[in-house]
Amino acid sequence: MGTARASAAPDVGALVDRARSGDRSALDALVAEHLPLVYGVVGRALGATGARDDVDDVVQETMIRAVTALPSLDDASRFRSWLVAVAYRQVQEHQRGARRRPTPVDPTADGWADAPDLGADVAATAAAGVDLAAQCRALATAARWLDPAHRGVLGLWWQEACGELGRGDLARALGVGRNHAAVRVQRMRAQLEVARGVVAALDATPRCAGLQQVAAGWDGVASPLWRKRLDRHVRGCAGCSALTQQLAPSDRLVPVVGPLPVSAALAATGSWLTTGGPSAGGLAHGWLDWWHALEQQLRDGWGGIVARPVAAATAAAVVVGGGGAAVWVAVPHDPPAATAGAAPAAEGDPVPTAPVPAEPPVDGPVDGVVTADLYVAPDGSDENDGSYGRPFATLARAVAVVRPGQTIALRGGTYRPTAPVEITTDGAPGARITLGAYRDERPVLDLSAVPADTWPVVQRADRWTVQGLEVTGSRSHGWVCESCADGEFRELSLHDNTRSGMELRGAGTVGNRVVDSAFWDNRDPAGGGDVGIGLGVTAGSGEGNVVARNVFHGNADDGVDLAGFTSPVTLRDNESYRNGLRRAGDGAWHGNGGGFTLGGGDAPLAVAHVVEGNAAWGNGHHGFADGGNRGAIRLVGNSARDNGAAGFFLEAAAAVLRANTTSGNDVAAKLGDDVVATGNSWPDPA
Numbered sequence: 001m002g003t004a005r006a007s008a009a010p011d012v013g014a015l016v017d018r019a020r021s022g023d024r025s026a027l028d029a030l031v032a033e034h035l036p037l038v039y040g041v042v043g044r045a046l047g048a049t050g051a052r053d054d055v056d057d058v059v060q061e062t063m064i065r066a067v068t069a070l071p072s073l074d075d076a077s078r079f080r081s082w083l084v085a086v087a088y089r090q091v092q093e094h095q096r097g098a099r100r101r102p103t104p105v106d107p108t109a110d111g112w113a114d115a116p117d118l119g120a121d122v123a124a125t126a127a128a129g130v131d132l133a134a135q136c137r138a139l140a141t142a143a144r145w146l147d148p149a150h151r152g153v154l155g156l157w158w159q160e161a162c163g164e165l166g167r168g169d170l171a172r173a174l175g176v177g178r179n180h181a182a183v184r185v186q187r188m189r190a191q192l193e194v195a196r197g198v199v200a201a202l203d204a205t206p207r208c209a210g211l212q213q214v215a216a217g218w219d220g221v222a223s224p225l226w227r228k229r230l231d232r233h234v235r236g237c238a239g240c241s242a243l244t245q246q247l248a249p250s251d252r253l254v255p256v257v258g259p260l261p262v263s264a265a266l267a268a269t270g271s272w273l274t275t276g277g278p279s280a281g282g283l284a285h286g287w288l289d290w291w292h293a294l295e296q297q298l299r300d301g302w303g304g305i306v307a308r309p310v311a312a313a314t315a316a317a318v319v320v321g322g323g324g325a326a327v328w329v330a331v332p333h334d335p336p337a338a339t340a341g342a343a344p345a346a347e348g349d350p351v352p353t354a355p356v357p358a359e360p361p362v363d364g365p366v367d368g369v370v371t372a373d374l375y376v377a378p379d380g381s382d383e384n385d386g387s388y389g390r391p392f393a394t395l396a397r398a399v400a401v402v403r404p405g406q407t408i409a410l411r412g413g414t415y416r417p418t419a420p421v422e423i424t425t426d427g428a429p430g431a432r433i434t435l436g437a438y439r440d441e442r443p444v445l446d447l448s449a450v451p452a453d454t455w456p457v458v459q460r461a462d463r464w465t466v467q468g469l470e471v472t473g474s475r476s477h478g479w480v481c482e483s484c485a486d487g488e489f490r491e492l493s494l495h496d497n498t499r500s501g502m503e504l505r506g507a508g509t510v511g512n513r514v515v516d517s518a519f520w521d522n523r524d525p526a527g528g529g530d531v532g533i534g535l536g537v538t539a540g541s542g543e544g545n546v547v548a549r550n551v552f553h554g555n556a557d558d559g560v561d562l563a564g565f566t567s568p569v570t571l572r573d574n575e576s577y578r579n580g581l582r583r584a585g586d587g588a589w590h591g592n593g594g595g596f597t598l599g600g601g602d603a604p605l606a607v608a609h610v611v612e613g614n615a616a617w618g619n620g621h622h623g624f625a626d627g628g629n630r631g632a633i634r635l636v637g638n639s640a641r642d643n644g645a646a647g648f649f650l651e652a653a654a655a656v657l658r659a660n661t662t663s664g665n666d667v668a669a670k671l672g673d674d675v676v677a678t679g680n681s682w683p684d685p686a
Contacts, residue, residue, distance in 0.1 A: 016076035019067075031063060034080070038062050038087050062087045072414065074378060136253050138199050144222035145195035150188040157185050161254040168367070168440040177367040177491050178440060178468065183518045183551050189250065190553060190578065197244035198230045201237075208233075208240050232642055232664060235618075245584060359388040367491075368437035368468045372409035374398045375438070379413075395445070398435075399423045405431030410469065412441030418449045420456055427463030427486075437468030447497070448473035455480045462486055472496045478522070483508040483540070492517040494534075498524045501555075503536045509565075510542035516549050523556030529580060529591015529620075532556030538601075539564040552576040556586070557593040559619070562609060563601035563627055570610040571596065580620030580644070592621040594643065600627025600652070607631040617641045623665065626653040635660055646670045 012033070018026035042058045066086050073082055143154060156170045171181035201211050214233045218226055234240040362370055372388075376398050380391035392398050395415060398408045404427050427433040437443050450456035452475035459466075462485040470493040471478040478497035481487055483506035494501030494517065501519040504512055519534030534552035537545060538561060547569065552559030559576030562569055580593025595616025599607045608631045615638065616623030623640030626633060626649065633655040640647030640662045647662035647669055654674035661681040662668040668682045678684055 012079050013076040016070065016073065016079050020071055027067065030079075031067070034083055035059070035063070037080070038083065042087055042091055058087075058090050062090045065090065074414065135248050138203065139196065139250060139253050141222075142192060142195035142199045145198060145224070145227045146188070146191055147224050150191055153184050153188040154192065157188065158254055167442070171367065172365075177516070178437075178442075180491060180516050182493055183516070186518055186520065186551060186553070187575070192250060193244075193247075194231050195227055196247055196250070197234050197241070198227055200243040200247060201230070201234050201240040204240075204243060208237060210237055211240060228642060228664065357389045362439075366439040368439045368441065369407055369409040369434065370439065371407075372434075372438070373406040374402060374408045375411065376408065376415075376443075377411035377413065378415060380411075394421075395435075396421045399425065402433055404428035404433060404463075407434040407436070409436065409438035410441075410443035411438050412443055414444045414446050416446045416449050417456065420450060420454045420458060423457070423459040423461050423464070426461050429463070432463045432465055432486075433461070434465045434467070435469075436466070442470065443468075444470040444472065446473045447471065447478065448475065450474065450476075452476055452498070458482060459484055459487070464488070465490070467491050469493070470495075471501070474498060477501075477503045477536075479503070480505065481509070481512065482506040484512055485510040485542070487512040488515070489513070490515045490517060494518070495520045495522060497522045497532075498527075499531055500533045500536050502534075503538065504540070504545065505536070505538050505565075506540040508542055509537070509540045509545060509567075511544040512542075512546075514547045514550060517551075519550065519552045519555065519559070521554045523554075523583070523586070525583075525585050526587045527556060527591075528587055529556050529582065529589050529593055533561045533593075534559045534576070534579070536561045536563075537565050537569050538562065541566040543567050546570045546572065547574060548572040550574045552595075553578050554581075554583075555579045555593065556583075557591055558597045559593075559595050559616075561597045561627075562599045562607075562629075563597060564603070564605070565599065566605060566607060568608050568610060571598075571612070571614055572610075573613045575615045575617075576619065577616065578618045582620075592645075594619045594621040594625055594645070595623045595640070597622075597625050597627040598633050598653075599629030599631065605629050605631065606654075607633075609633050611635045611638060613637045615639045615641075616643060616647075619643045621645045622649040623647045623662075625649040626651070626655065628652050630654060632656060640665055650675055 012030070015026045015030045015033075019030050038059050039055065042055050042062065062083075066083050069086075073079060143151070146154060153174070156173055160167065160170050167178055167181065170185070171178045174181050174184060176184065201208060202215075211230065211233050214230060215226075218230075234244065359371060374386040375388050375391035376386075376393065376395055377391040378393070380393040382393050382397040384390035384392055386392045386398060386401065391411065394417065395408075395410065396417065396419070399421065402408055402425055404425075425433065445457070447456035455476055456474050457471070457479045459479070459481045460483060464484070465488045466479075467488075467490045472493075472495050474497040476498060477500045478494045479489075479492075479502045481489075481502070481504050484504065485508060489502070489512070492502075499522070501522045502514070504514070514535060522534060523532030532555050534555045535547065535550070537547070545567070547560065549572075552574065553576070557580060559579040560571065560574070574596075576595035579595060580591055582589040582591075596611065596614065598609050598611060599605055605628070607629055609629075611624065611633065613636075614624075617640070621643070622645045623643040624635065624638060624647070630652050631654065633650070633653045635648070635650075635655060635657045636659055638648075638660045640660070642664040644666055646667040647665035648657065648660065649667075649670050650657070651670060651672040653672065655671075655676070657669075657671075657675065657677040657680055659679050663681070669677070669680070671677060671685070675685075
C-alpha cells in the first residue's frame with residue numbers, strides 16, 4: 001500500500017490550491033511535475049528552428065507567467081490544459097518577436113490553443129532579446145524624467161511587479177486606499193511611458209532632425225519641463241512615435257530586471273514617505289537610494305540580470321535536463337510557517353466533513369468591506385445562504401435578496417456573468433445598501449459574456465454605495481445607473497469597456513457622487529474614435545451630482561461627457577488625459593475626443609455646470625469644450641496643456657472663466673462673445 005501511494009500521480013488540483021495559498025513545497029512539486037510537459041510542448045513547437053537556448057528561454061518565460069497568473073485560474077483541475085495554452089502563447093510571442101502587452105492569461109479566451117506560427121523569423125526573435133536588454137537599460141534612464149511626485153510610486157510599483165509587495169502594502173506606504181493607489185500607479189505609469197518614448201527618440205541613430213531642432217538649448221539634464229517639450233514633438237512626429245510602438249510594456253521589463261534592494265519592510269511601513277508630501281526629504285532619500293540601486297544593477301550587464309533568479313529573495317530553483325539548466329520561478333510571497341497538524345489519513349479512511357469556515361478577525365486596517373450581511377465568491381453557489389462560510393456565486397443572486405441597511409461583500413477573483421445584472425432594491429434613509437470589495441481583496445467583473453445589445457450591469461436603485469470593484473470587458477457600457485438618487489461610487493476601476501466605463505442617466509438622477517475612481521481604455525476599436533468615453537452623465541436631469549478626484553485616460557472619445565444632461569453637474573479636482581487618441585488596431589479614425597465635454601448634444605441646452613480645479617492634458621482634441629451648451633458654465637482654477645486643439649473651447653456658452661491656465665495647446669482658448677474671462681493665463685478680452 002505504501003509503495004502504491006508513493007508512486008501515484010500527485011493530485012494536481014490540490015497542489016494548485018496549496019500553491020495559491022503560499023505553500024512553496026506545493027509550488028515546487030507543481031513545477032517539477034509539469035516541466036517535462038512544457039519542454040515537450042515548446043521543443044516540438046520550435047522544432048529544428050529552435051536552439052536549446054531558445055527552448056530554455058521560452059520554458060522559463062512560460063513557467064514565470066504561469067506562476068504569476070496562477071491566482072487567476074478559476075478551475076484548479078484545468079491546470080494542465082491551461083499551462084499548455086500558456087506555453088503555446090509564449091512560443092508564438094517568441095517566434096513573432098512580439099513587443100506588445102501580453103494578453104492576460106485566460107483559459108477560456110479564444111485563440112490560446114492556436115497552432116504556433118512555425119514560419120516565424122527566428123533571427124528577428126533573437127534580435128528582439130538583445131533589444132529587450134537595451135530597453136531594460138533605457139527604462140532606468142526614463143525614470144530620471146519622472147516628476148518628483150511619481151518617483152516614489154515607481155519604486156513601490158517596481159517592487160509590487162516583482163512580487164515583493166502586495167497592492168495593500170503599496171497603498172499603505174502611500175497612505176491611501178487600494179483603489180486610489182491604483183490611480184496613483186496609473187498616473188505614474190502613464191508618465192513613465194511618455195518618458196520612455198522621449199528616451200527612445202533621443203537614443204535613435206540617426207536622431208530625428210525635427211527632434212534635434214526642438215532639443216536645441218537642452219542642457220542634457222532630464223527634467224519635467226523638457227520631457228513635456230520633447231514629448232510634444234514625439235507624439236506629433238510619425239518617425240518618433242513609431243519608436244514608441246516598438247517598446248515592450250514596462251511591466252514585462254520589470255520582472256526581467258528583478259526586485260531591487262529596497263526592503264519590502266521599509267516600503268510597507270511607508271518610510272519612504274513623510275507627511276511633508278512628495279517633495280519631503282524621506283521620499284527624496286528613498287528615491288535616490290532606489291534609483292542608484294537600479295542603475296548599478298543594470299550596469300552589471302544583461303548577463304548578470306538573466307543569471308539571477310527573477311525574485312532572488314523568494315525563488316524556487318528547479319533543475320531539469322541532463323545539462324542541469326535551471327529554471328527560476330518567482331514566488332510572490334514567503335509561505336506561512338509550517339504548523340503542527342494531524343497526519344494524512346490513510347487510504348480507505350473516512351474523509352471528515354470540512355467545517356464551514358468562520359470569518360477571520362480583522363488584523364490591522366483594511367480598505368474594503370470589513371464584515372457583511374451577504375458574501376459572494378467565485379467558488380460559491382447560489383444555492384448557499386450567502387454567509388461568509390457559504391457564499392453566493394453571483395452578484396445577481398446577492399442583489400436580488402439584499403435589503404435596506406445591508407452590505408454585500410465581493411470576495412477576490414473574477415466574476416463572469418452571462419446575463420444582465422439588475423439592481424432594483426432601494427436603500428432607505430439612514431439604511432444605505434453597500435456593495436464592495438471584501439477587505440483588501442480584488443473582485444473583477446468581467447462582462448464580456450453579456451450580449452452587446454444589453455447593459456450588463458444596470459442599477460435603478462437609490463441610496464447605494466458601490467466601492468472597490470473593477471469593471472471590464474463590457475461590449476456596451478460598464479455600469480449604468482439609471483434615474484438613481486443618493487448613490488456613491490468610489491474607488492472603482494472601469495476599463496476596456498466598449499461604450500463607456502460608467503453612465504449616469506435618466507430623469508431623477510439626483511445627488512450622486514463619483515469619487516476617487518479610474519476610467520481608462522474604454523473604446524470600440526471599430527468605432528473610429530466616436531465610441532468609448534470614460535464617464536457619461538448624459539441624457540437626463542437631476543440636481544446635486546458631483547464628480548471629484550477621478551482620473552480619465554486613454555478613452556477613445558471624451559474622458560467626461562455631460563451631453564444632454566439638463567441640470568448642473570459639479571466637476572472638481574479630476575484629471576483627464578490622453579483621450580481621443582488612436583491606438584494600434586483601431587479602424588479608420590475620425591474622432592474628436594477630448595478631456596471634458598461640458599454639455600450640449602443634439603438639442604440646444606443652457607446648463608450652468610461647475611468646473612473647478614480640473615486638469616486636461618495630452619488629449620487629441622480640446623481640453624475643455626462646451627459641446628454647444630449655451631449655459632453660464634463656471635470654470636475656475638482649471639489647467640489645460642498639450643491638447644491637440646484648444647485648451648478651452650467655449651464658443652456657445654455664456655461661461656465665466658477665472659484663474660485658469662493653458663500651455664502647449666494648439667490654441668490657448670477660443671471663446672465666444674458671451675464669455676466673461678478674468679485672471680486667466682491668456683490676456684483678458686478687450
